[in-house]
Every structure is written in C-alpha cells, then in structure tokens.
Amino acid sequence: MTLRSFLRHEAVLGFLLIVVLFLLAQQSDKFFTTANILNQGRLMAEVGLIALPMTFVIITGGIDLSVGSILGLCAILLGVFWHNLGLPLPVAMVLAIVVGGIAGLINGLIITRFKVPPLIATLATLALYRGLAEGISQARSVRGYPDWFFVLGQGEVLGVPTQLWILVIFAIIAAAILGLTTFGRATYAVGANETAARFSGINVDRTKLLIYTGAGLISGLAAVIFVSRVSTTRSDMGTGVELDVITAVVLGGTSIFGGRGTIIGTVVGLILVQALKNGLALSGVKGDGTIVVIGLVLILAILATNLFSRNGDG
Amino acid sequence: MSLDIAAPRRSASTGVFARTIGTYGQEFIILAAIVALFIVVGFIAPRFVSQTNLTSIFSGNAYIAVAAIGMSMVIISGHIDVSVGSLIGVLATIAGTLAVNGYPIWIAWCAPIVVGMVITSLIGALVAYVRIPSIVVTLGMLSILKGGLISLTGGAWITNLPPDFLIAQFRLFGVPSPVWFMLGLTIVAAMFMRYTAFGRSIYAIGGNPEAARVAGIRVERSTVAIFAIHGFFAGIAAILFATQLQVIQSTVPAGLELTVITASVVGGVSILGGTGTVVGSTLAAILFAAIGSSLIFLNVSAYWLRSVQGLLILATVLADMARRRGVK
Amino acid sequence: MKKKTVLLAAGLVLASSAAYAASWTGGDDLPTSPLACDGTPGTVAAKPYDGGVPTNPPDRNGKKITVVDIPKLIGIGYFNATSKGIADAAKELGNVDAKTDGPTKANIDEQITFIDNYVTSGVDGILFAANDPVAIAPVLKKALAAGINVVGYDANSTPDARQWFVNQAEFNGIGKTMIDSLAKEIGEDGSFAIVTSTFTTPNQARWIAEMSAYAEKCHPNLKWLETVEAQEDNVLSFNQATTLINKYGDQLKGIVGMTSVATPASAEAVTQAGQCGKVAVVGLATPNAMKPYVEKDCVKSVVLWNPVDLGYAAAYVLRAAADGTLKPGDTSVKAGKLGELQVVNGSEILLGAPFVFDKANIGQFDF
Known part of the structure; x- marks a missing residue:
C-alpha cells in the first residue's frame, strides 16, 4: 500500500464529508451549533469506540459480528455484579470490561486455535453471548445507579461530554498503535498476506488474539458508557450495533479483504454517518428516508473511491 | 488468510470412504446430528416426531432453506449478501400487493422472482464490474431496501389475500408445498452445481478468480449470473414466506439474513469461497429449525434458548473443523 | 470440546428450570395489584401530581404548535393506528402540526437518538411510547428543560420525565x-x-x-x-x-x-x-x-382498547398541556369526541376499560 492510495481514500471521503456538512448546514440552522455537535459526539461514542478495534479486526482480513452481543452481555453483568452480587460499582465496572475481554479472547481462540473463519466464529458467539445476557438477566433490568456513575454517560468534562473525551483519547491511541508501532505493521502484514507474515517471523496468532481481545474489551467499555448514558441495563442492548460499526469502518476506506485501512478513515466514516443521521433529521427527513440515504452514500462513496483510484492507476 | 480448508475431491490415493467423507463430510455430520436429534428428543418427548410436528418443522422453515441455496452459491463464489432478509421482505410485499390489487395470481408469483433477479443482478454488476466488495454493496442495499420498504408501505399489513395466492398452504400427496419446493430446488441446484460447466465454474471463481480467468471463465459475467440465480431463489423464498399466513407484515423480518447465512456456512460452505454444497445448507436449515422446535419440547427455559442455540452452532462448526483436520 | 458443550448446555437447562419454575416466565418482578374477582373496581388512592414541568415554555395558548410522535417502532399495525388517531386529532384541532417518526425496531438506543434530534430541531411538543421507562427518561427531561411539552401514551416513562401519560388501561x-x-x-x-x-x-x-x-x-x-x-x-x-x-x-x-x-x-x-x-x-x-x-x-x-382513540386522546392531552388548560392537580381533561377523561395515579389519564371485541361488534371497527 502506498501513501498515495492512502491519501486518495481519505481525500474522497474528506471531500464528501465537507459537501455533506455544507449541504446539511444549509438545511437547518440548528445543525452547526456547538451544542448539537457536542451532543452528537455523545450519541456516537459507543459505536465510535467499537469501530476502533473493528478497524484492526477488518485490516487483518477478519470480522467480528459479536461486538453488539458482547456489549449486551457486559451491560447485564455490570448490573448483576453491582446489584445482585453486591460488589462496589467501580469493581463491577472493571469486571464487566474484563468479561468483555474474555469474550473477545474466546472469539480469538476459536479463530486461531480451531481455524474457524471469523465470520462463522463470531456468528456463533453473536447468538451465544446474547443468549447468556438473556439467560443471566432473566429479562430483569438493574437500575438506580449512584449519581457519580452518570458522569461517564451523561456528564461533561470541561464542557465536552465525558465519553467524547474517551473516544478522542482512544482514537489517538488506536491511530498511534496502527500507524507507528510494530504491532500496527504486523496487523497490516497479517491482512495483506497471512502466509508471508508468518514466514517473516510475525506471530500471527498472537496478533489476532490481541486484536479480538481488544475488540471485546472496548465493547465492554462501550457497555459501561451505554449503561451510564441510559441509566438502566437490558439484555437487548447493543442489538444490531455490529452493522453500524462495520458500516462506519468500511465507509472509512478499510478494505474488507484486509491489509488496508486507517483509523482516520474510520473516524471520518463515523462522523459522516452521524452527521447524516442528525442533519437529515433536523432538516425534516424521516428515519426511514435517512436509512436509505446512508445505504446510498455507503455504496456511492466506495464506488467513487474505486473509480477514482482506477483512473489514477491509469 | 491461509485457512486451509479441504477442497472437494482432494486426493485420489485415499480410499473411497475417506474421499466421500472429504467431499460430503459436513453433510454427513449434519445429517447425523439431525437423526440423532430426532431420536433423542423423540425418545424424551414422543410428540416431537409426530407427523404434524415434522411437517411443521419442514414446511415452516423451507423458505430459509430455499434462500440458503442461492446464498450458498454466492458464498461459494467468494461473495456474500447481507441484504437477503430485507430483499425477502420487499419481495413478499410486492407479491402481496399485486395479489390483493386484482392482478392475475401468476403475475403475483412471478413478479417477486423477476424483481429479485433484477436487484441481485445490479448487486452482482457493482461487485463484478465496479469491484466494490459484496459486503459493502449489500450492507448499503440492506439499508436502502429496508428504509425504502417502510417509507412506501408504512408497515401497513396486507390482508384479504386471495386463497388461490397462498401457495405455501397447498398440499401435494398430503405434504405441504414448501417441502416440495425445498426438496426439488435443492436437488436441482445440487445437480446444477455438480454436473454443469457453469456450476463447476462457481467453485473455480470462488477458489481462485485469477486462475478461473486464465482457464477461460468470464468471471465478471458469471458473477452477475450467480447473483441473479441467488435473486431467483430469494424470490421463491419470498413467495413461500409471504403465503404462509393470511396476512403479510410488509416489514423486514428481523435477523433473517443471519439465519440464512448461518445455514449456508454451517452447512459446510466455506466463507472463503471455493468449497461447499447446497445440500449441506438445506440440511443445516432443517437442523436449526429442528433445534428451535426441540428446545421448546425439551422445556429448555426460554431465557436460555438462545445461548443453547449459539452453543450448538459452535459445536457443529468445531466438529467440522476437527473432521477437516482428521481428513488431512 | 463437544462433550463439554453438551454438559454446559445441560447444566444451564437444569439450573434455570430449577430456579425459575415458580412464577410465569416473561413476567416482571414489580409488585402486582390484582383486581377483585367479582369486578369491583380497584380503589385508587388519590395521589398528588408527580409528573414533570417544562422549563419556561413560551406561551403556546391557542397558537399553532408542531408536534412529533415517536412510538416504540414504526411499521406495525398497532402504532399505525395510534399515529392515525394523532393525525385525526390534529386535523380536528386545526392548530396542531403532527408527524410520526421513529426507529424501525423497538430499540432503546435509536428511540433516544430520534427524540434527541427532535429536541435539537425545536418542536413544541413530543408524544412518545417508551421502549424502556428508565432509559428514555434523561432525554425526555432534556426536552422538558428545553420548554417542550411532553406527553406519553401506551408505554410510560418514569413520571418526572414527562408531564402526562395517557394510559390505555x-x-x-x-x-x-x-x-x-x-x-x-x-x-x-x-x-x-x-x-x-x-x-x-x-x-x-x-x-x-x-x-x-x-x-x-x-x-x-x-x-x-x-x-x-x-x-x-x-x-x-x-x-x-x-x-x-x-x-x-x-x-x-x-x-x-x-x-x-x-x-x-x-x-x-x-x-x-x-x-x-x-x-x-x-x-x-x-x-x-x-x-x-x-x-x-x-x-x-x-x-x-382502541389504539386510534389512544393516539387521539394523547394529541388532545398534549394540546391541553400546551394551552395551559390542563394543569397539575386537575382531575379530568376534555378529549374531543371521547369526552371527559379521568386523571388517575397522579399524572396519568385513563382512556377507559379494555374493550372486548366479539363476533357481534367486530364488524363496526376498522383499524
């Protein structure tokens, strides 16, 4: 992958984003206000967080469909650890995130040890983790968290929603890991050509295990933030999140075949989807219309990129 | 990715038995699982294997098996379609709308098949000629179809369907028509995949598109055709789906795409393309339907139902992986 | 691995069926208050108003207001009917501009996002049917704080997150x-x-x-x-x-x-x-x-109950709340053709007793 093709993807996307923002700002004077923008940051934090490790997963040529179910499972366990087992809430939060990591690790083990393709492995755990959430919760919700807990999901730090800080910090860390470290280069290598990566001394299995575990951990973190935002736990939390996440990542230019993609692309993809959802709603388009537009934008963006890069290649 | 998956007919030197297992191993495992399930659950709850319940299991889920046939071909060719659930919802609504508005019944039956083929051909063209990955095209298509359907119908139920239209409720020799469709289409598709040049070229394209091209296969054109065939099966699945009851909900059935894809891949179709059979996907669809029904018969607490389903899928997949290693 | 799986599954089944055999599966664990067997109406203790109040709403009395209706999900017969009732009432009132929008699946997260966007876009009133009473509360409180009139129907939120709730039964x-x-x-x-x-x-x-x-x-x-x-x-x-x-x-x-x-x-x-x-x-x-x-x-x-009436009543209640004619402490509210509806339980408006359709009367209804 060359720097040029990098820039091409981001250039197309960035251009598209600017056009969209401009058009939407024309439609509603409520769109380009600080309050609205910060609020959108709050709403996209969970999907955004999970999209970061998903970028790694997809760059390795894999996929993780179970992230929404892990989110649901961790949310339920947060409630169960705190309310039913009587653990202090901070301990319960940490444990819930750890369980997310374990769930991700299990995905990784099934994929690396048993050589099950990621799509099938995580299809199975999608059902399994959601099922565990339903079984453990027995459809009961846990509510009544202390006020300090809501800082995470409903509060602000220096005037910016808490979870937006978390998202920004994690995005920077993820971009640094992917772009600057050996681990990041190994991630690309695994996705570009796994056999070659193995021969060049990269521990492919360990790389994948770490990435899937990371996806689980971050899904757990997203669960804690989600519970804090909505102040209750339900076993159906996070249903369908995987599709939103994958949409943002592939819109961001990450190749589903592996080997290519950036965190910046993913972040632009995220912002584009969120801006469309919000901006179209503010300009009076109904939800069903918005879904259609997002589908079209996804196809057209990748189409434009493909045509553009083909012309470039001459 | 270097997932080493046994290709069909991999070695002439191994015995006939091992070869058969190598080619049809997954089918045997699933068939054995189905038989074992019927015996064990039938022993505990005899009504499970009553004729009425068997009929319900087969006929109520035949549309999933039919959709999985086309999906298997798409996946064998190295692609995927995550929009199939939305597509079936849209096609079912088209069929129902035509039927209640006085169009001849045969038009109401044919239109969804034609429209299905047009939509999937478009997907195929975007995949083959513009080289957009199929998961991206179909993710987008999922949104477009789902949002479009609700925009147009508002989710209003279609009622007063003419009785002649309800083909899924017809019976032949006492067996509901969906079962005949499932059996007939599976057999035809299996023969097609095995004995026609085009069928075999699907494996070639999925196994290695460049090699297929060198061997003279027109990969682009074939890809569009494969998606069109998938649309044909989705159209039939939609009609079976639409005519099961007296009303059509005109929304997208939740999670149907995952059910269909799961049936295909658990049925032994490799997600990496190149291997698998349509018989396996039909058997897997039956297995899942039977599992769903058996869990109710076994009084599994409804709260734990989905985890048990997940575990069973996982067990099937892991057993298959173990088998493939054994064959190697 | 397979053995382990089977054992685990069996364990789960046994554990769950043993522990939860007592009550009906699918019910919640909140306190119940069964009515008397002979049909004596339940006694409802009078309760002070426990709903919320919008912060500094503009004077909307008699003025045209824009209202958005956000049901649990769109695209099912039931909420199509409530949405029709709201539209009917809006037409009858003449000074209400109502539209229905919402998620395509009953999803707490998406519903919250929808409401949030409408709060930002600046509507006068929000009608909702909650997917989760607690999860929806923060965003509804935000709406109240923005001076928006908030009325629920069909599925309630916590009382202080909305003004009134129209209870079907x-x-x-x-x-x-x-x-x-x-x-x-x-x-x-x-x-x-x-x-x-x-x-x-x-x-x-x-x-x-x-x-x-x-x-x-x-x-x-x-x-x-x-x-x-x-x-x-x-x-x-x-x-x-x-x-x-x-x-x-x-x-x-x-x-x-x-x-x-x-x-x-x-x-x-x-x-x-x-x-x-x-x-x-x-x-x-x-x-x-x-x-x-x-x-x-x-x-x-x-x-x-008649869901068209439910939507109709909800729209009338919202109009009354916006006009200031329905105030905390009131015991009834006028709802167009439905007449006077009673306030119960502090801040709930009761549509009536559930209706039983049978062969004799079902032909008279079309929804």
Missing part, C-alpha cells in the same frame, strides 16, 4: 380481562400457553405478571404451561404457536397472545392445525387482523 385491568376471557373459554381447570414479544418488553412483562397474580387469586386451577418469545414477527409467532400445539396436543386448551402480532398469528396456527374450537385463542389484537378468525368462530373474543 390499567395493567391489572388487562390482566383481569384476559384471564376472565380465558377461563370462560377453556374452563376453570384448562391448560394454556402464552406467546409474547420479548421478555424485556415492559408492558408485556407487566401484563403477564398481573395475569399471573390475578389467576392465582381468582382462577387458581388454570394451568400455565409456558411462555414463548416471538418478537413482533408474524411468521415466528406462527411457528412458535404451531410448536406449542404440536407439543401439548390435547392438553393445550388455550393460547394467549400478548401482542397484536402474536394473537392473529396464533389464531392462524390454530386454524391451519385444524384445532378451531379445540384450542381457544385469547389475546390483545386489532380487530382488522382478527376479523377472519372471529367470523369463522375460531376465535371468540379479542381484548383491546
């Missing part, structure tokens, strides 16, 4: 009507099963809990067999109901449908299994979907 009223109809059709010692949407849907969970409590009190010999989940999905509901019929055979005397999707699908399952007259179907449903089965005598009676 009290939970214990539904519980009584359903169980009474059931006992009448299958006999005092009949066995039955329940088809619900999901165990996490608050209204359905509440109704099942109230039905269980009322049955224990007034029809102790009714035998509950099991509850199955079927989402809001026609075909799944049909398959689940068919499996129940196949499983229990002659033992099964009745199926209770908890949603407007599950009930007609259960009736269809009974019809296709040739069990009309042998297996009774009782449940919540809209009349149009049930007409074929009621006319064929396969289903005797259907329980429901």
